[in-house]
Amino acid sequence: MDQAQPTPARHNRLIGKLLLMVAGAFVFAFALVPLYDVLCAATGFNGKTAGPGVIRDGFGIGGLQTAAAPASKVDTGRTVRVEFTGTVMPGLPWDMRPLTISLDIHPGEMQQVSYLVRNTSNRTIVGQAVPSVTPGQAAQHFEKIECFCFSQQTLGPGEAREMPLAFIVKPEVDRSIRHITLSYAFFSVDGQRQTLTSSREAQ
Amino acid sequence: MSTATTHAAEHPAEHYPGGLMRWLTTTNHKDIGTMYLTFSLIMFFVGGLMILAVRAELFQPGLQLMQPEFFNQLIGVHALVMIFAALMPAATGFANWMLPLMIGAPDMALPRLNNWGFWLLPPAAILLTLPFTLALFGIGDGAIATGWTFYAPLSVQGGMGVDFAILAVHILGISSIMGSINIIVTIFNMRAPGMTMMKLPLFAWGWLITAFLLIATLPVLAGAVTMLLTDRHFGTHFFDAAGGGDPILFQHLFWFFGHPEVYILLLPVWGLMPHVLSTFSRKPAYGYKAQVYSFIAIGLLSVMVWAHHFFTAGMPVPALIYFMFSTMAISLPLAVLFFCWIATMWKGAMTFETPMLFAVGFIVLFGIAGLTGLILADVAADAQYHHSYFVVAHFHYALFAGGIMGVMTGVYYWLPKWTGHMYSEKLGKLHFWLTVISFNLTFLPQFFLGLAGMPRRIPDYALQFAEFNAISTLGAFILGLSQLLFAWNIWCCVRGGQKVDNQVWEGAEGLEWELSSPPPHHSWEIQPVIK
Numbered sequence: 001m002d003q004a005q006p007t008p009a010r011h012n013r014l015i016g017k018l019l020l021m022v023a024g025a026f027v028f029a030f031a032l033v034p035l036y037d038v039l040c041a042a043t044g045f046n047g048k049t050a051g052p053g054v055i056r057d058g059f060g061i062g063g064l065q066t067a068a069a070p071a072s073k074v075d076t077g078r079t080v081r082v083e084f085t086g087t088v089m090p091g092l093p094w095d096m097r098p099l100t101i102s103l104d105i106h107p108g109e110m111q112q113v114s115y116l117v118r119n120t121s122n123r124t125i126v127g128q129a130v131p132s133v134t135p136g137q138a139a140q141h142f143e144k145i146e147c148f149c150f151s152q153q154t155l156g157p158g159e160a161r162e163m164p165l166a167f168i169v170k171p172e173v174d175r176s177i178r179h180i181t182l183s184y185a186f187f188s189v190d191g192q193r194q195t196l197t198s199s200r201e202a203q
Numbered sequence: 204m205s206t207a208t209t210h211a212a213e214h215p216a217e218h219y220p221g222g223l224m225r226w227l228t229t230t231n232h233k234d235i236g237t238m239y240l241t242f243s244l245i246m247f248f249v250g251g252l253m254i255l256a257v258r259a260e261l262f263q264p265g266l267q268l269m270q271p272e273f274f275n276q277l278i279g280v281h282a283l284v285m286i287f288a289a290l291m292p293a294a295t296g297f298a299n300w301m302l303p304l305m306i307g308a309p310d311m312a313l314p315r316l317n318n319w320g321f322w323l324l325p326p327a328a329i330l331l332t333l334p335f336t337l338a339l340f341g342i343g344d345g346a347i348a349t350g351w352t353f354y355a356p357l358s359v360q361g362g363m364g365v366d367f368a369i370l371a372v373h374i375l376g377i378s379s380i381m382g383s384i385n386i387i388v389t390i391f392n393m394r395a396p397g398m399t400m401m402k403l404p405l406f407a408w409g410w411l412i413t414a415f416l417l418i419a420t421l422p423v424l425a426g427a428v429t430m431l432l433t434d435r436h437f438g439t440h441f442f443d444a445a446g447g448g449d450p451i452l453f454q455h456l457f458w459f460f461g462h463p464e465v466y467i468l469l470l471p472v473w474g475l476m477p478h479v480l481s482t483f484s485r486k487p488a489y490g491y492k493a494q495v496y497s498f499i500a501i502g503l504l505s506v507m508v509w510a511h512h513f514f515t516a517g518m519p520v521p522a523l524i525y526f527m528f529s530t531m532a533i534s535l536p537l538a539v540l541f542f543c544w545i546a547t548m549w550k551g552a553m554t555f556e557t558p559m560l561f562a563v564g565f566i567v568l569f570g571i572a573g574l575t576g577l578i579l580a581d582v583a584a585d586a587q588y589h590h591s592y593f594v595v596a597h598f599h600y601a602l603f604a605g606g607i608m609g610v611m612t613g614v615y616y617w618l619p620k621w622t623g624h625m626y627s628e629k630l631g632k633l634h635f636w637l638t639v640i641s642f643n644l645t646f647l648p649q650f651f652l653g654l655a656g657m658p659r660r661i662p663d664y665a666l667q668f669a670e671f672n673a674i675s676t677l678g679a680f681i682l683g684l685s686q687l688l689f690a691w692n693i694w695c696c697v698r699g700g701q702k703v704d705n706q707v708w709e710g711a712e713g714l715e716w717e718l719s720s721p722p723p724h725h726s727w728e729i730q731p732v733i734k
Contacts, residue, residue, distance in 0.1 A: 015388060018383075018384045025418065025421075028422075029422065128445060187444070188445075
C-alpha cells in the first residue's frame, strides 16, 4: 500500500470546497453592508433616524402639507429635552450653529427650529447635512417632517441662511429617555475629500 | 538551516539547487517551516524595536524623542508586524515542521502552494515598513497612523501609509488562506492509516480549528479593507457618512475578523500545551476529548462576540447584553482547557526543563489575561476600562504571555528535534526567568495606569502616571534585551551542540519522536500504521 503518493483528485475536491468557503466569506463581508443598514433602520441602532423610505405611519415624504395631521396624541404628562448641535466637516468652508440650543417638548408635539448656516468663502458651494440622534434607542421615534438635510443645500459666496427643521418626538419613545441630542454633520458635496496633510505641510 | 543541508547530503539521489535558489524553490515542509520560523524571529525583533522606541518616548511625560504622528505610526505598525508577521508565521512554521511528522505524512499536501504562501510574506513585510523609509526621503508622510485597527473615517482620510498597509494586509491574508487550505487538506487527507480524527494529536486539532477560523474570517477583513480602499480612491461611501455610509460599520466588519483572530493566534499554542505538559509530567494528556470539544466550542463562539470591542460606540441595550453574555460564555470552554492542563500535571513526575517552565509560566500569566478579559467583557465596567492602558495590559498578557511565550515553549520543545542538538539549558532557564520577570514589570503597572485613567495610543500623559510609566519602560527594555539570549541560544543550537536521540525528552510520546533527530529530509515515505 503506497500512501506516500498524493491523490490529487481527493485533494482537489477538498480544495474546491475550501475555496468556496473563502469566496462565501468575502461575499458575506459585502452582504453585511445592506444587512447592517436594514438592522439600523429597524432598531434605530447607531442614531439613524427613520428616513423617508421607512416611514410606516402615514406621514408623507418631506413637506409639511402631507404631514399636517400628526396621527399620534400629545403626551403632556412628561417632557423631553431636545438639544441641537452641528459640525462642519473638513473641506467645507462653512459655519453652522443652531438658533435654538435646546427645547423642552412634550412627546407628540410638532416643533420647529432652525440652524444658521453661512458660507465663509467667496465661491458657491453645495453641501449636504447628515443627521444623527443620540441615544440610539430614541432615533426610531424621532421623526423629521421638514429638514434641510432632505436635500443638498447651495450657498453663494458669503451667503447666510436660516435652515428650518420641523420634527416630532413620537409618544412611543421610552419613558426612560429624558434627553435627546440631534446632531448634524455638514459635508461638502462637490469638493474633493479632504485628506489629512502631513504635519510638515500643515505647519 | 545547516541541519537541512546535511540531510540533503545524506540523500545522494536527490538534486537540490544550491544557495539561495534552494530556499526560493524548496517544496520541502521542513525547509519551509524553517523559513517561516526564521522570518517570524526577524520580524519579532523588528516589531520589538518599534515598541521600544514607543516605550522610550513614554519613559517621561512630555514629548522628548518624536512627534505624535510618528508615535502613532509606530504603535500601529508594531501591532500589525507582531500579529501578522511574527505570531502567525511562527504558528504556520510549527504546523509545517510538525504536522507531517505528527500525523505520519510524507510532506504537506500542497507543497508548491506552501512555497508560494511563504514567499508572499517578505514582500508584505516590506510593504508594511517601506513608508517609514520613504518618509526619510521626503516621499509621503510615513506609515499607517491609525493604529492597527484601520478605523474609519481616520483611515479614509489618512496618508499613503494606509494604502501600503491595506495592500500588505491583502497579501498577508492571501498567504494565510493558502497556508490554511494546505493544513486542512493535509490533516483530512494525509493522516497515517488508522489515525482517526479522535486519535489526531491535539496540536493538529488546534491548528485545524485555527485554519477554519482563518478561512471564515480573513476574507471579511479583506472585504473591509477593500471597501476602505475604494472609499479612499474610487468614490464609494461605505464608511463615509456624507454619502450615506457609516463608520461604525467598519468596526463591525473589522472585529468580525478581529476577535476570531485572537483565537487564531492562540489555538495552535493551546494545541501544543498538552504535548509539553504531558511530556514533562510523564503522564498522558488529561481529557483529550474535552479539549477537542473545547477547541470547537471556542472556535464557534469566537465569531459571535465581536462587538465587545466597541461597547462604547453606542448600541441598544439588548445588543450590549447579548455581546456581554456571549463573551463571558467563552470563559467556560477556556476554563475546561485550564482544568485539563492542570490535571495533566497533577501527581505527575514533573521536571522543569525550559519548555516546561515556559508552559507553566504560560498557564499562570494567560490565566491573568483570561480573568482581566472577564472584567472587560462586563458592559458596565467596560465604560471605565475602554481604550485605557488596562486593555493594553490585558491583551499583552493574552498575546505575549499567551501567544509568544507559547511559541517559545514550542521552540524549546522541538528545537532539539529539528536540529539534532540540545540547546543550552542554562541559557534557556535564564531567558525564561528574565522574560517572566521583565514581562510582569512591563505590563503589570499598565493595569494600574488603565485603572487610574491613562488612555492608550497617547504619546504624552499627565504627571501622576509618570512612575508607573517609568517602571513599565524599564521592564520593556529588559524584556527586549532578554530576547537576544533566545536568538543566541537558537543560533548556537543550530550550529552544533550535544547530540540528542530520537525521543529527545524522556516522557515524549507520539510519531514525531520515533523519527531520528533531526528527521530525514523525506520522512514517513512509508506511512506508519496506527493501531
